[in-house]
Amino acid sequence: MTDTMSGAADSATTGWRAPLQRLEYATLRVKDLGETLDWYLKALNLKVIDQSSDHALLTCGGDNNVDLALRLDAKGTGKGLESYSFGIDSAAGLEILHQTLQQRGVQTERLDIDLPGLNGALRIVTPTGVYLQVVASNDRATGVRNTGREDGVTPVDTDHVNLLAGDVREYAQWLATTLGFVTSDAVASPAGWGAAWTHITPQHHDVAILATADPSTKLHHVAFLAEDLNHMGEIADNVCSLGVDRCEWGIGKHGGLGANNFLYCKDPSGNRIEINSNMNDNPFERATQIYPGDEFESFIQVWNFQGPPPSFRYGS
Numbered sequence: 645m646t647d648t649m650s651g652a653a654d655s656a657t658t659g660w661r662a663p664l665q666r667l668e669y670a671t672l673r674v675k676d677l678g679e680t681l682d683w684y685l686k687a688l689n690l691k692v693i694d695q696s697s698d699h700a701l702l703t704c705g706g707d708n709n710v711d712l713a714l715r716l717d718a719k720g721t722g723k724g725l726e727s728y729s730f731g732i733d734s735a736a737g738l739e740i741l742h743q744t745l746q747q748r749g750v751q752t753e754r755l756d757i758d759l760p761g762l763n764g765a766l767r768i769v770t771p772t773g774v775y776l777q778v779v780a781s782n783d784r785a786t787g788v789r790n791t792g793r794e795d796g797v798t799p800v801d802t803d804h805v806n807l808l809a810g811d812v813r814e815y816a817q818w819l820a821t822t823l824g825f826v827t828s829d830a831v832a833s834p835a836g837w838g839a840a841w842t843h844i845t846p847q848h849h850d851v852a853i854l855a856t857a858d859p860s861t862k863l864h865h866v867a868f869l870a871e872d873l874n875h876m877g878e879i880a881d882n883v884c885s886l887g888v889d890r891c892e893w894g895i896g897k898h899g900g901l902g903a904n905n906f907l908y909c910k911d912p913s914g915n916r917i918e919i920n921s922n923m924n925d926n927p928f929e930r931a932t933q934i935y936p937g938d939e940f941e942s943f944i945q946v947w948n949f950q951g952p953p954p955s956f957r958y959g960s
Contacts, residue, residue: 661824661928662741664844665731667802668762668779670866671713674913675722680714683912687883688868689798693760701759704799704868709761709781711802712866723914723960725863727767727775728805728851730844735763738780742766750822771818772809774862797875797882799868803920804849806864808856808959812837815853819844825851827932829900831940838937841901848902848926854959861959865908867918876907879919883909892916893952899943900933902926908956915960 674680681700684690690702690712698716703709715726732738745752745766755765757779766778809815813836819825820842828848831839833855841849854864870876876895883891894907904923910916935943941951 661826661844662744662778663732663737664778664823665733665781666845667804667850668729668731668781669710669712669802670728670805671715671726672863672866672911672913672915673717673720673722673724673726674714674911674915675717676912677714677716679912683886684712684714687886687909687911688879688917689796689882691798703760704801707761710759711868721860721960724861725774725805725807725866725915725960727777728866729765729777729779730850731762731781732778733781735780738764738766738778741778745822748822768822771811771815772807772859772862774807776823797879799879799919800871801869803867803869803918803923804847804852805866806852806854806918808858808861808864809853810856810859811835812840812853812855816840816842819851826928828902828926828930829933829935831935831937833937838940843926843928846925846927848904848924852901856959858958863915864959865916865918867920870905870907870919870921872921873905876905876919876921880907893956894919896945896950897947899946900935901943903946913960 677698677700684702691705693701693703693708693710700714701710702712704711732741742752742754750768753767755767757765761781763780765780768776770776816827823844825842825844828841828843830837838855839853841852843850870879873895880891880895892908892910895905897903897905902923905921907919908916945951
């Protein structure tokens with residue numbers, strides 16, 4: 645049996661929500677920039693916008709904005725999430741948000757960034773130490789994303805990020821209090837919440853959080869949007885054609901978690917990538933749905949009884 649609770653009450657937003665567009669891009673740490681970059685170029689057919697000895701900026705195409713950044717981490721773990729960035733309409737909108745967050749007591753850092761289509765950024769430290777950034781975009785209107793397939797197997801756009809945290813509910817409430825995210829669904833656990841799916845745009849989730857007992861891992865996956873199931877199948881074929889024995893899990897369909905189709909695979913650095921399509925929208929006023937922990941396996945995959953592999957428990 646599921647339970648419900650007021651999304652507004654749990655989010656502690658008091659009616660305020662930051663005017664964020666969508667997930668613009670994520671920055672991943674990698675152990676071998678050349679090998680990992682080559683995988684994204686061949687497996688997902690992403691395009692290079694800019695590249696140096698220690699970083700690469702990639703795009704799905706369309707507006708030529710950054711959709712994924714790779715940063716060499718030769719002295720660290722060589723994998724994981726450095727930051728995830730949401731867009732806002734303009735530099736003026738970014739400054740208004742900066743002032744609003746300061747008035748609300750949120751510590752922020754202004755950044756000057758020189759990336760295609762972007763003009764300035766705010767950086768906020770999240771409860772796990774990963775940076776959440778808000779970047780100013782003068783090229784995209786709020787809520788507008790690439791919806792056309794560029795060419796080949798290339799994903800349509802970035803879609804969402806799924807994080808790992810020791811205290812899932814604390815992280816979800818931090819997102820709510822700081823920027824006005826609303827929790828769509830959550831899974832109960834003896835320690836609080838085992839998982840939560842939150843959104844700041846109309847879609848079911850923009851930032852999801854899963855529980856972890858390993859504080860060194862902060863990322864479960866970064867998701868890209870596919871046009872449809874046919875597109876997902878083409879991507880799966882392409883990934884496996886590179887000598888990968890299997891994709892990690894999928895193609896399948898989640899249940900209460902937005903009812904989206906999924907395909908999971910890993911890059912050579914061990915960062916998990918999801919290819920996602922057909923996610924439902926979720927009204928902000930809808931009450932948060934709380935699922936008992938013992939129901940989680942029944943709706944994480946609704947097409948069959950094949951659950952995720954053991955590796956799916958772990959992130960980077």
